[in-house]
Amino acid sequence: ETGVTQSPTHLIKTRxxxxxxxxxxxxxxxxxxxxxxxxxxxxxxIFQYYREEENGRGNFPPxxxxxxxxxxxxxxxxxxxxxxxxxxxxxxxxxxxxxxxEAFFGQGTRLTVV
Amino acid sequence: QQQVKxxxxxxxxxxxxxxxxxxxxENTAFDYFPWYQQFPGKGPALLIAIRPDVSEKKExxxxxxxxxxxxxxxxxxxxxxxxxxxxxxxxxxxxxGNQFYFGTGTSLTVIP
Numbered sequence: 001e002t003g004v005t006q007s008p009t010h011l012i013k014t015r016x017x018x019x020x021x022x023x024x025x026x027x028x029x030x031x032x033x034x035x036x037x038x039x040x041x042x043x044x045x046i047f048q049y050y051r052e053e054e055n056g057r058g059n060f061p062p063x064x065x066x067x068x069x070x071x072x073x074x075x076x077x078x079x080x081x082x083x084x085x086x087x088x089x090x091x092x093x094x095x096x097x098x099x100x101x102e103a104f105f106g107q108g109t110r111l112t113v114v
Numbered sequence: 115q116q117q118v119k120x121x122x123x124x125x126x127x128x129x130x131x132x133x134x135x136x137x138x139x140e141n142t143a144f145d146y147f148p149w150y151q152q153f154p155g156k157g158p159a160l161l162i163a164i165r166p167d168v169s170e171k172k173e174x175x176x177x178x179x180x181x182x183x184x185x186x187x188x189x190x191x192x193x194x195x196x197x198x199x200x201x202x203x204x205x206x207x208x209x210x211g212n213q214f215y216f217g218t219g220t221s222l223t224v225i226p
Contacts, residue, residue: 004157033213042120042203042216043158056213090157097211099146100165105157 003027004093004106012112013081021076021109025093031055032074033103034066037088049074050097078111086113117141118206120217127224133191135220137204140185145209149178149189150216152201161202162189194224 035043
Protein backbone atom coordinates (compact mmCIF):
# COMPACT_ATOMS: atom_id res chain seq x y z
CA GLU A 1 0.00 0.00 0.00
CA THR A 2 1.14 3.53 -0.81
CA GLY A 3 -0.08 5.27 2.33
CA VAL A 4 -2.26 7.56 0.22
CA THR A 5 -5.90 7.22 1.18
CA GLN A 6 -8.91 8.57 -0.64
CA SER A 7 -12.50 8.89 0.47
CA PRO A 8 -15.10 7.92 -0.33
CA THR A 9 -14.28 4.91 -2.51
CA HIS A 10 -17.53 5.12 -4.45
CA LEU A 11 -20.04 7.90 -4.93
CA ILE A 12 -23.21 8.42 -6.94
CA LYS A 13 -24.39 11.95 -7.63
CA THR A 14 -27.08 13.56 -9.74
CA ARG A 15 -26.29 15.88 -12.64
CA UNK A 16 -26.03 19.47 -11.43
CA UNK A 17 -24.99 18.56 -7.90
CA UNK A 18 -21.67 19.34 -6.25
CA UNK A 19 -19.18 16.81 -4.89
CA UNK A 20 -16.12 16.88 -2.64
CA UNK A 21 -13.47 14.18 -2.78
CA UNK A 22 -10.75 13.83 -0.16
CA UNK A 23 -7.16 12.66 -0.17
CA UNK A 24 -4.73 12.05 2.68
CA UNK A 25 -1.18 12.25 1.44
CA UNK A 26 1.63 9.95 2.50
CA UNK A 27 3.55 11.04 5.57
CA UNK A 28 6.30 13.52 4.67
CA UNK A 29 4.77 14.42 1.30
CA UNK A 30 3.95 18.08 0.66
CA UNK A 31 2.58 17.75 -2.87
CA UNK A 32 -0.76 16.36 -4.04
CA UNK A 33 -1.83 15.95 -7.66
CA UNK A 34 -5.32 15.04 -8.85
CA UNK A 35 -6.12 13.02 -11.96
CA UNK A 36 -9.32 12.00 -13.72
CA UNK A 37 -9.37 8.53 -15.26
CA UNK A 38 -12.30 7.85 -17.56
CA UNK A 39 -13.18 4.23 -18.22
CA UNK A 40 -10.61 2.62 -20.51
CA UNK A 41 -8.43 5.73 -20.60
CA UNK A 42 -5.25 6.91 -18.97
CA UNK A 43 -5.33 9.38 -16.08
CA UNK A 44 -5.60 13.04 -17.07
CA UNK A 45 -3.96 15.71 -14.94
CA ILE A 46 -6.42 18.06 -13.24
CA PHE A 47 -4.20 20.14 -10.94
CA GLN A 48 -1.42 19.96 -8.40
CA TYR A 49 -1.03 21.52 -4.95
CA TYR A 50 2.32 22.20 -3.34
CA ARG A 51 2.44 23.53 0.22
CA GLU A 52 -1.17 24.72 0.06
CA GLU A 53 -0.76 26.61 -3.23
CA GLU A 54 -1.94 25.52 -6.68
CA ASN A 55 1.11 24.57 -8.72
CA GLY A 56 -0.19 23.85 -12.18
CA ARG A 57 -3.50 23.01 -13.77
CA GLY A 58 -4.55 20.81 -16.67
CA ASN A 59 -7.24 21.44 -19.23
CA PHE A 60 -10.23 21.32 -16.87
CA PRO A 61 -12.94 23.98 -16.43
CA PRO A 62 -13.09 26.24 -13.33
CA UNK A 63 -15.90 24.14 -11.83
CA UNK A 64 -13.09 21.78 -10.86
CA UNK A 65 -11.41 23.35 -7.84
CA UNK A 66 -9.17 22.19 -5.08
CA UNK A 67 -7.68 22.87 -1.73
CA UNK A 68 -4.71 21.69 0.26
CA UNK A 69 -4.63 21.89 4.04
CA UNK A 70 -1.69 22.60 6.40
CA UNK A 71 -1.30 18.84 7.00
CA UNK A 72 -1.02 18.48 3.17
CA UNK A 73 -4.23 16.54 2.78
CA UNK A 74 -6.32 17.76 -0.12
CA UNK A 75 -9.84 18.12 -1.47
CA UNK A 76 -11.15 18.10 -5.01
CA UNK A 77 -14.44 19.91 -5.53
CA UNK A 78 -16.55 19.62 -8.64
CA UNK A 79 -19.56 21.91 -9.11
CA UNK A 80 -22.47 21.55 -11.52
CA UNK A 81 -21.75 17.89 -12.18
CA UNK A 82 -22.13 16.63 -15.73
CA UNK A 83 -22.59 13.06 -16.93
CA UNK A 84 -19.09 13.15 -18.47
CA UNK A 85 -17.61 13.74 -15.02
CA UNK A 86 -18.24 10.07 -14.27
CA UNK A 87 -14.75 8.65 -13.78
CA UNK A 88 -12.20 7.34 -11.33
CA UNK A 89 -10.56 10.27 -9.54
CA UNK A 90 -7.02 9.59 -8.40
CA UNK A 91 -4.84 11.58 -6.12
CA UNK A 92 -1.09 11.18 -5.99
CA UNK A 93 1.23 12.47 -3.31
CA UNK A 94 4.94 13.13 -3.64
CA UNK A 95 7.74 14.61 -1.55
CA UNK A 96 8.09 17.59 -3.87
CA UNK A 97 7.42 18.72 -7.40
CA UNK A 98 10.70 17.93 -9.16
CA UNK A 99 10.42 16.15 -12.49
CA UNK A 100 11.72 12.73 -11.48
CA UNK A 101 10.06 12.67 -8.07
CA GLU A 102 7.94 9.57 -7.72
CA ALA A 103 4.23 10.10 -7.25
CA PHE A 104 2.33 7.58 -5.11
CA PHE A 105 -1.28 7.04 -6.10
CA GLY A 106 -4.26 6.29 -3.91
CA GLN A 107 -6.85 3.69 -4.89
CA GLY A 108 -9.16 6.34 -6.26
CA THR A 109 -12.76 7.47 -5.85
CA ARG A 110 -15.22 6.10 -8.39
CA LEU A 111 -17.73 8.88 -9.16
CA THR A 112 -20.88 8.10 -11.08
CA VAL A 113 -23.07 10.97 -12.24
CA VAL A 114 -26.64 10.04 -13.15
CA GLN B 115 -4.86 16.22 -27.95
CA GLN B 116 -3.15 13.04 -26.80
CA GLN B 117 0.40 14.01 -25.86
CA VAL B 118 1.52 10.40 -25.43
CA LYS B 119 0.24 7.66 -27.75
CA UNK B 120 0.33 4.05 -26.59
CA UNK B 121 -0.12 0.72 -28.36
CA UNK B 122 -1.40 -1.93 -28.40
CA UNK B 123 -4.64 -1.42 -26.51
CA UNK B 124 -4.56 -5.03 -25.36
CA UNK B 125 -2.01 -7.81 -25.38
CA UNK B 126 -2.18 -11.54 -24.68
CA UNK B 127 1.08 -13.37 -24.01
CA UNK B 128 1.92 -16.91 -23.00
CA UNK B 129 3.66 -17.45 -19.68
CA UNK B 130 7.40 -17.13 -20.19
CA UNK B 131 7.02 -14.97 -23.28
CA UNK B 132 8.06 -11.37 -23.89
CA UNK B 133 5.50 -8.57 -23.60
CA UNK B 134 6.24 -5.40 -25.55
CA UNK B 135 4.30 -2.15 -25.19
CA UNK B 136 5.12 0.91 -27.27
CA UNK B 137 4.67 4.62 -26.74
CA UNK B 138 5.34 7.70 -28.84
CA UNK B 139 5.39 11.38 -27.94
CA GLU B 140 5.51 14.65 -29.83
CA ASN B 141 6.78 17.22 -27.37
CA THR B 142 10.57 17.16 -27.23
CA ALA B 143 10.48 19.11 -23.96
CA PHE B 144 9.41 15.98 -22.10
CA ASP B 145 12.21 15.00 -19.78
CA TYR B 146 11.07 12.01 -17.76
CA PHE B 147 9.28 8.88 -18.92
CA PRO B 148 7.80 6.54 -16.30
CA TRP B 149 5.81 3.36 -16.75
CA TYR B 150 2.97 2.61 -14.36
CA GLN B 151 1.25 -0.69 -13.57
CA GLN B 152 -2.38 -0.71 -12.46
CA PHE B 153 -4.34 -3.63 -11.07
CA PRO B 154 -8.16 -3.57 -10.94
CA GLY B 155 -9.42 -1.47 -8.05
CA LYS B 156 -5.98 0.03 -7.37
CA GLY B 157 -4.22 3.22 -8.30
CA PRO B 158 -1.27 3.16 -10.73
CA ALA B 159 2.09 2.20 -9.24
CA LEU B 160 5.47 3.20 -10.63
CA LEU B 161 7.21 0.30 -12.35
CA ILE B 162 10.29 1.79 -13.97
CA ALA B 163 11.31 5.16 -15.41
CA ILE B 164 13.91 6.62 -17.76
CA ARG B 165 15.43 9.98 -18.68
CA PRO B 166 16.07 10.86 -22.35
CA ASP B 167 19.85 10.84 -21.95
CA VAL B 168 19.77 7.03 -21.55
CA SER B 169 18.81 4.58 -24.30
CA GLU B 170 17.95 1.64 -22.08
CA LYS B 171 17.20 0.89 -18.45
CA LYS B 172 16.69 -2.53 -16.95
CA GLU B 173 15.22 -3.49 -13.59
CA UNK B 174 14.77 -7.21 -13.12
CA UNK B 175 12.47 -8.53 -15.84
CA UNK B 176 11.43 -5.02 -16.92
CA UNK B 177 13.35 -3.00 -19.52
CA UNK B 178 12.67 0.41 -21.04
CA UNK B 179 14.11 1.09 -24.47
CA UNK B 180 14.25 4.76 -25.45
CA UNK B 181 14.76 6.19 -28.95
CA UNK B 182 15.12 9.95 -28.64
CA UNK B 183 15.38 10.65 -32.38
CA UNK B 184 12.21 8.69 -33.11
CA UNK B 185 10.46 10.07 -29.99
CA UNK B 186 9.48 6.56 -29.00
CA UNK B 187 9.95 4.39 -25.95
CA UNK B 188 8.87 0.90 -25.09
CA UNK B 189 8.46 -1.44 -22.15
CA UNK B 190 9.69 -5.01 -22.45
CA UNK B 191 8.60 -7.59 -19.88
CA UNK B 192 10.78 -10.67 -20.08
CA UNK B 193 9.62 -14.10 -18.87
CA UNK B 194 6.06 -12.77 -18.48
CA UNK B 195 4.12 -14.24 -15.57
CA UNK B 196 0.36 -14.47 -14.86
CA UNK B 197 0.93 -12.05 -11.96
CA UNK B 198 2.01 -9.45 -14.55
CA UNK B 199 -1.56 -9.35 -15.87
CA UNK B 200 -2.55 -5.72 -15.37
CA UNK B 201 -2.99 -2.46 -17.25
CA UNK B 202 0.24 -0.65 -18.12
CA UNK B 203 0.49 3.07 -18.75
CA UNK B 204 3.38 5.01 -20.19
CA UNK B 205 3.68 8.63 -19.15
CA UNK B 206 5.82 11.69 -19.65
CA UNK B 207 6.55 14.88 -17.77
CA UNK B 208 8.46 18.10 -18.35
CA UNK B 209 11.61 18.96 -16.46
CA UNK B 210 9.62 21.63 -14.64
CA GLY B 211 7.71 19.18 -12.50
CA ASN B 212 6.06 15.85 -11.86
CA GLN B 213 2.73 16.49 -13.61
CA PHE B 214 2.28 13.50 -15.86
CA TYR B 215 0.76 13.00 -19.29
CA PHE B 216 -0.41 9.40 -19.55
CA GLY B 217 -0.93 7.13 -22.52
CA THR B 218 -4.28 5.38 -22.98
CA GLY B 219 -3.10 2.13 -21.40
CA THR B 220 -2.43 -1.46 -22.45
CA SER B 221 -4.32 -4.34 -20.89
CA LEU B 222 -1.88 -7.25 -20.57
CA THR B 223 -3.08 -10.80 -20.01
CA VAL B 224 -0.49 -13.51 -19.41
CA ILE B 225 -1.89 -16.97 -20.03
CA PRO B 226 -0.53 -19.77 -17.82
